Amino acid sequence: MSLIFSLPAQEELAPDLEVDLGQARFPQYGRTLEDFVPGQVFRHPRGFTIEAGVAKAFAGNFQQANPLYLNAEYARGHGFRTCPVCPQLVFNLVLSMGVQNDSEKAMANLGYYQAQFLRPVYPGDTIRSMTRVKTRRERGEGKPGIVHFQTLGINQCEEVVLQYERKIMVMPRGDSGRPPSAVSGAAPEFPWQESPGIELPVAGTADTSRLTGDGTYLECFRPGDIIAHFNGRTITDEHMAWTCLVGNTHPLHSDRVYSTGLSGAMSGEPIVYGGLVFAWLEGLASRDVSENALWDLGFTEGYHTQPVQSGDTVAALSRVLSVTPGPEGLASAGVMTLQLIGVKNLSAAKALEQYGKDLFLKENDKKDLGKEKIGAKIFEIERRLLVKRRPK
Amino acid sequence: MSLIFSLPAQEELAPDLEVDLGQARFPQYGRTLEDFVPGQVFRHPRGFTIEAGVAKAFAGNFQQANPLYLNAEYARGHGFRTCPVCPQLVFNLVLSMGVQNDSEKAMANLGYYQAQFLRPVYPGDTIRSMTRVKTRRERGEGKPGIVHFQTLGINQCEEVVLQYERKIMVMPRGDSGRPPSAVSGAAPEFPWQESPGIELPVAGTADTSRLTGDGTYLECFRPGDIIAHFNGRTITDEHMAWTCLVGNTHPLHSDRVYSTGLSGAMSGEPIVYGGLVFAWLEGLASRDVSENALWDLGFTEGYHTQPVQSGDTVAALSRVLSVTPGPEGLASAGVMTLQLIGVKNLSAAKALEQYGKDLFLKENDKKDLGKEKIGAKIFEIERRLLVKRRPK
């Protein structure tokens, strides 16, 4: 049903309304340390319907080599309804929706933990996001504290499609600060599960073997294998457009007036939003390690160890951490855990030559080991994948 | 039905056809002052079918916070068939389709007036554009004159979805100039209405309150309120790709050989197409003022007061000009008129501190008031929105 109405022509109003600077407001988003209370649950605004064209543009630009995200015929051959949306895009959207409430005032994203993609998201699905404050650690007056979150991505059928934990570093507001002028809504329940079920289609029977290489089946990997991925990717100003498209509202990523106005080490050109860096690194690695993956199960212990800016070229290395049988009922695949390392402005092979074993140590563990951090290293994470065995 | 035919192999032809420079042509587009006759109506070429993915990429990149343009479930909850296409994209497309005929030779876009979005445009709709010359003002030989247009955007059902007026400044051709070598077709009728009906869906009943903030309902605004929007956006070279995508053919925006070859003040790097600047400013303001809007009714008195180039960071301020009841039959919403001001390379708060009340004076009125223009101010307009009241 429609309503039809007419309005009078739009008359100019501004000249006749006196400007009253006393009526000025300066809404800010994000919360300071005191504004987080353990147990609080936030429903994040907006939500996002993922169009097929956006999902494909993401898969392509972030250089996914797994045909599951590129080729609908291939995806259907494996039992999916069509190409599922890249889990990396789902992660970027779910995290970004929460930024306005959770981290728009954060100084740093400290880490990602226990991320699990619980079911496919398809083009046309609508995702929204919720966050619960798990813990808050204060470190004294005037010092930034640490907030530990749990976040859920939920589809239009109220099914959880992603859950993960994240820690951020954020300053206390102190007496002089403003309370948050806009917040997410409170929610009654938060369907986080410690050991959630993962729901995947049972593979179809189509022969799709010709669309992936022969060197990336489960059998091709042994624990300890290190793969230096050949291609790097120069990240351009495009990162700002992607940051906006996935809905990340932190001005550090796309507002040069803000980023250059910061004091200290963070001052300078906008920093590339970390979720995009992760997506590029995963894409660069994909033709060597995940071309034959059936699913990105999740990741943990993820740290952005150095910032990336427009003009930097990123490259990736993977190390196989374990290869184990798949879940019951899925004999055709196994679970592989990989360490993914990102570097900038040198090739992966060169990084391996230059830094050797130390590339694979967590940067935060180095101080205790009496080792220097690696300035060229930008990212470290452990990923868990479901990978096909070679078809017989 | 199909036709199947074969062609002989394509033989190389160029070496055997003598080059005759006398057969060279140099087609140009756009019209000079003399080429506009009041009353003339032009049907613009091409048209554009708006794909869902393009509409979503626009909404995201231009930082729309209103879930109406992001979340299909939310849109359906408000009676829309799915997410309508952002009115800003509709405006950009309709204007751009007319550039080849109307303004590809224009020196400046002077202003937008009486824009009204008459009904939703949905993904899959095809929009075309028509223009009528309203008036032409000559200002003497060798001096640029002013042409006043009326433009319509029309969907595939022959319904007008947008009408607006625009003024441009354009040089006369004089005796030595070339007549336009390609023009839009003439059209028999021009369905402009002085007081057109606006057709909107009647709101549904779904609870969608959790997807928008609580601070942007109609009740939250009083005439005189000034809102300095926190985030700015650094505009990158991406603007050229968007200019091309919306079909704007003026070379000033995406041809550096052309832009640097101009003489005078306009010479330099390509200028960001104004429609995109407007879209970004509206997006930056959206989470503070239009997150709960049901419709962009239109705008008037819009002026680009300084150019924006790649690398500039834009920021926005809004001032509430009026808040009135909605049209009959729509008790759940009201009409809000806002002044939207854009600045570059400083934050909105800083601009307010620095320029105070003068930010809200029209730049063209300043001379008469004995005031200086503000070099950092890039845009001013009055916008009219239909905004939800807080659900009970």
Add this chain to the structure above:
Amino acid sequence: MSLIFSLPAQEELAPDLEVDLGQARFPQYGRTLEDFVPGQVFRHPRGFTIEAGVAKAFAGNFQQANPLYLNAEYARGHGFRTCPVCPQLVFNLVLSMGVQNDSEKAMANLGYYQAQFLRPVYPGDTIRSMTRVKTRRERGEGKPGIVHFQTLGINQCEEVVLQYERKIMVMPRGDSGRPPSAVSGAAPEFPWQESPGIELPVAGTADTSRLTGDGTYLECFRPGDIIAHFNGRTITDEHMAWTCLVGNTHPLHSDRVYSTGLSGAMSGEPIVYGGLVFAWLEGLASRDVSENALWDLGFTEGYHTQPVQSGDTVAALSRVLSVTPGPEGLASAGVMTLQLIGVKNLSAAKALEQYGKDLFLKENDKKDLGKEKIGAKIFEIERRLLVKRRPK
């Protein structure tokens, strides 16, 4: 059918697995000269389902003026199901899918020949690619040789949608080189046809004349006509994102560490992937020559004569080589062959003034003619189009 399973929480594994640098691998893609055997057929990985939004973004960004690729109503009026995917996008995808196997180690793309678009590709179609080695020419130890390929683009119905030939220059591996660590699969058959049928819809009857200009019907062109296209396009860093989106994996185009690490003349900023340069030039020419085309039949003798980098502005010239009647059964259209020339960092008109007839000579023929190559000339090709006659 779905499978539901749970996994134990993801434990951190890296610290407990000793790093063994002896297990490092350095997979490389592409083949060296010896790795090509005439007659070999490769099935390329991945494939690509072309979403409507991606097809439209391509048509828009690359400045297509032919409404066939922009306006679904227009396309249906001409008998197409909806807007067909731009042949330029199909070409870019089909070529790019083969890069990982065919040319990721190539030093240069030498030329395109005998390209034919055999039927429309529609949004939702999935394209894959196959290549056959036609010939391999060695030129002595340590010298690059030339490989001549035939490539097919095939849709999900196993119909060939595109076939073309290409030559590349590639170094021999010599004794010390690594054999290719990942290859495309071998294929039993290769459905290339010397004189293939072209299948097009029979035109509908809708009046769509108002959406194209009057100056681009078949009758408007005579052999010998030269058209200097007015607008140029500044190519920005966006080229890297497009290169990734179309699936081209050669690091020369999007990895600055790789491109600046090359020795010799190629060392420097990433080079724009040639298929994109071609697409932009065709787009720049389109409103003057192909706005009324019904089909891009194909092209031959295509050469990228100088590299293009981010920041360069490209412009185009066309020369009519022949105008002949259309195939039997299609009296409403004719076949036009055009020479398309690209230049950089000067306008088309200026290039014509400066270089005159020499612009239209093939660069490789110039040495024999005692002429200098033109540094500003970037591209040359002969294109064959099916162009509408003016409706009566």
